[in-house]
Amino acid sequence: MNTSRCKALLGLVIALLNAHLLVARAAELDANALVAAADAIRFPAEPFQVQVRVSSISTRGKNELHEYQVLQKGYDNSIVRTLLPVSEKGQVMLLKGADLWVFLPQVSQPVRLPLSQRLTGQVANGDLARANFGGDYQATLVKEEDINGERYAQMELIAARRGVTYQRVLYWVSLSTHRPYRAEFYTVSKRLMKTGVYQNFIDMGGTLRPSRLVLSDALHKGEESVLEYSGLKTRAIPDKVFTKEFLRKLQN
Template sequence: MIKPFPENTFDLTILGGVLLAALLGAGTAWGAAADDTDKAAAAAVDATALVQRADAIRFPRESFETLVTVTNYSDGEPGDVREYKVMSRGNENTIVLTESPASERGQALLMRGRDLWIFMPTVSQPVRLSLSQRLTGQVANGDLARANFAGDYTAELAGTEQVDGEEAWILDLTAAGRGVTYSSVRYWVAVADDRPLKAEFYAVSGRLLKTSRYDNFQELAGRTRPTRLVIEDALKEGDYSVLEYTTMALKELPERMFTQQYLRRL
């Protein structure tokens, strides 16, 4: 005859519940620890320094000269092609010379800080422009004349995300003052090596204006840089511009070049 368990024998059901609770607790604690590790890693990232490093990959901090070919597409079909020579000194002073088409050859943009003027052979006085005004296709004046995200925006880390299979930091950039090219930017930068991967550009209203992708990384001016930038109209599918940087070289550019007097002579 099988004897019943004594009254003080531990109930196996209770034991199983205790073990399950312990396992669940351990899992929750491990998950929380992992989350804390991710948060700690993100907190350790200086968002401003990250944007500065990505800026230095896009373009040299030193004075340089580069040639840019812009091909505009409408409804997916290629349209006009334009060429520009960009001369930049420290990301604050820039000259953009129109090389083609021939009808616009001789036009020049001069940027000093966030002040921008256009010089035209047929007009005696320079005309003041904004960085956000369209230069050609989907390209704003500031897209060529000023590429200083770190100087124009305050950066905040928003997390990480996969971009074409690559882990990327997500950065929310908010205009640091008036006169910048875009009101805000969402920016993706590679976790592995700080390469800029893509960006979204927004109006003051919060409306998405354009998206861009940085690709075709090659050696230019002593560093691996994106040599192709695709800027797409967020409002009209099939309208986009492709910027291709064919040459780039470090070059000593004197301060006196970046004046209205010099541009008039040029």
């Protein structure tokens, strides 16, 4: 084979590899854009507050009811106030960046918590304190599939930074409406922990959003928590609210 033909074949191989990389990169960008679009449907980009009622059902006969008020500003600032049960009222979680603290009544110093720690039932701290997926995960498209006559993208979300709530998530989002449909949450060892289904889309803050999220234990059938969102509204929230110093003053 002469030199010119070798060069031509090498050039063709490089061109094909570059094309493949460009296609893969475009799919990755599209997946991340789709996650961002679904995030915007779940919650507004502007600072907001919302009430969250959590009903946890257990096959072991221990049913629980909790209620929280969540204040959120961007990806990295949130406050979760416990309203019910009365025995836990006054507890406040503060998320600032990647750090999460809980303020307890009668305790002078806040306690640091992981986002992945269970809050109640099937709900982890990060399920309430961190509203969106886009800031924590890198998404890639796995496949497209039809579910109940609608086309969905199934995406794999891999943790993009340390300390996130889940290491891996499989996420289904409608290609036509960008509404989230389903999520599967996995441990570091790739074991399925629980599933989530987004339901009951209603007008909240001028956008049709899921007002109900059902989290089901993947290992223990019948164990689930139902999160019901209400009273969502955008509002101005000063940055100083999301500080330990400000929350300490509220407790004193």
